[in-house]
Amino acid sequence: MDGGSARRGWLPCFLSGAVFAVCMAGTTLPTPLYSLYQDELGFSELTVTVVYAVYAFGVIGVLLLAGNASDTVGRRPVLLWGLACAAASAVCFLCATALGWLYVGRLLSGLSAGLFTGAATAYVMELAPGKGSPRASLVATAANMGGLGCGPLIAGFLAQYAPWPLYLPFAVHLVLLAVSAAVLLGLRETVRERRPLSTVRPQKPGLPPEVRAVFGPAALASFVGFALFGVFTSVSPALLSRFLDVDNHAVSGLVVALAFFASIAGQSAVGRIGERRSLPLGCAGLLGGLALLAGALWWQLLPLVILSAVLGGAGQGLAFRAALAQVAAASPADRRAAVISTLFVVAYAGISLPVIGVGVLSDHIGLQDAGLVFIACMGVLVTCAGVYLLRRPAEAGHESA
Structure with missing residues (x-):
């Protein structure tokens, strides 16, 4: 050709x-x-x-x-x-x-x-x-x-x-x-044998016993990665405006965009790094991104926000693509769709629940302190996932070629 x-x-x-x-x-x-x-x-x-x-x-x-x-x-x-x-x-x-x-x-x-x-x-x-x-x-x-x-x-x-x-x-x-x-x-159209809409049945999230050891750290990393994106896409413009005097909407949009573009880079690197190494490395990237965001809030420095978006986004990309691949590989073929749906439900819960928590806390202790509490909680979760991943024994078949 x-x-x-x-x-x-x-x-x-x-x-x-x-x-x-x-x-x-x-x-x-x-x-x-x-x-x-x-x-x-x-x-x-x-x-x-x-x-x-x-x-x-x-x-x-x-x-x-x-x-x-x-x-x-x-x-x-x-x-x-x-x-x-x-x-x-x-x-x-x-x-x-x-x-x-x-x-x-x-x-x-x-x-x-x-x-x-x-x-x-x-x-x-x-x-x-x-x-x-x-x-x-x-x-x-x-x-x-x-x-x-x-x-x-x-x-x-x-x-x-x-x-x-x-x-x-x-x-x-x-x-x-x-x-x-x-x-x-x-x-x-790529689906050859199509059936009526009435035949569609709800998917029940499922977690077979053989997936649980892999699913736990993968779900924690996914939850934290999506939670970080949730904060960037909901309250980061307010943080930039209130504490860093950045009222330019283009700059606010660019900072959020950087996190997603960095995620693409992180996901594209999984094939070269390997799934098993990518998940703990992604957790480390997320932890670094959270630490930089905490520093940005504490010292009110825009460069730290930008670095947080880049490092946290890359960590999210590494962690989530590796998590998805490992969970899919560990799942029985007849339960794979249900298990992956469960992982996505956990990930999207990360986008919503912690962000609402930041909003509730901000009404009582202020947006800056609420952000720091969020960062501390997410840091604990991603550290637990990373430590478990580094300590678990090698598992055959979960490393990408």
């Missing part, structure tokens, strides 16, 4: 990855705008964290109730539903004259992400030449995390340097969603 034919062979994979990125960008688009909504609608930091966390509940609900729907009805119908939920979310933010619009918008955003997370990952890999190749896996990873990073980056720059900061980012996203739907309709 010549170079031109090879590029054409990969084109559907790249196009589906672009659609994946557009949908995921919508889930983080409001991040640098929360301070503007606070000024407009007059709500507290606790409300910001609850508005943010509603998204995770939407994701978890879809993963549990319809996470396997695309295996039954086809990839494209599920992805089109996801794009429709993302568009409805953007409309809610465009109409946000009261707090209720933000809650509904975030819930719809969570539904879109829940529909896309599994279906789009599978679709990207199935459209690639040589299904399941490492390159296809990297395209899916980059689309997911890259989209999450582009959301705050785009919204921050538009809010800072263009008119209508609470409207233009969502109008632009609606246009991108329309283009994505057109692209999706032009791609082929």
Whole structure:
């Protein structure tokens, strides 16, 4: 196959990855705008964290109730539903004259992400030449995390340097969603034996006994990694504004984006480092990121926030991809989907519950001290996971080739 034919062979994979990125960008688009909504609608930091966390509940609900729907009805119908939920979310933010619009918008955003997370990952890999190749896996990873990073980056720059900061980012996203739907309709369906929607059954999270030793530290590392992302994408703009005098929305969006882009780098390094070494190294990266964030809050230094985003994001990428691979490898084939769903539920609980805790504490002890308490708690969890991983005996079959 010549170079031109090879590029054409990969084109559907790249196009589906672009659609994946557009949908995921919508889930983080409001991040640098929360301070503007606070000024407009007059709500507290606790409300910001609850508005943010509603998204995770939407994701978890879809993963549990319809996470396997695309295996039954086809990839494209599920992805089109996801794009429709993302568009409805953007409309809610465009109409946000009261707090209720933000809650509904975030819930719809969570539904879109829940529909896309599994279906789009599978679709990207199935459209690639040589299904399941490492390159296809990297395209899916980059689309997911890259989209999450582009959301705050785009919204921050538009809010800072263009008119209508609470409207233009969502109008632009609606246009991108329309283009994505057109692209999706032009791609082929990869599920050959499709069945009616009525045959879809909820997935029950499950944990067979042989998975538990691997699952514990993997789940802790995933929880902490997603919790760190949750803090960066919910309250970091407020931290930057209040304690570091950074009121530039573009800078706020860039700091959040760096964490997601660093995660891509961390995930892409797993193949070279190996799964067994990547998980404890990822825990170390997360611990370092948390320590830098604590230093940034204590000494009020922007460079430490940036370093925290980069190191913590890379640690999250290393830890989560290795955790996912090890848990999948240890799971019986007939229970693998249920076990992976359980890991994602734990990860998305990390995005929501600790962030709400930061919001509750901030009303009583202030945002800075609440952030330090969060960092201490997450540091203990990730240290426990790392120590266990370093002390456990070697297990055959869990090292990547």
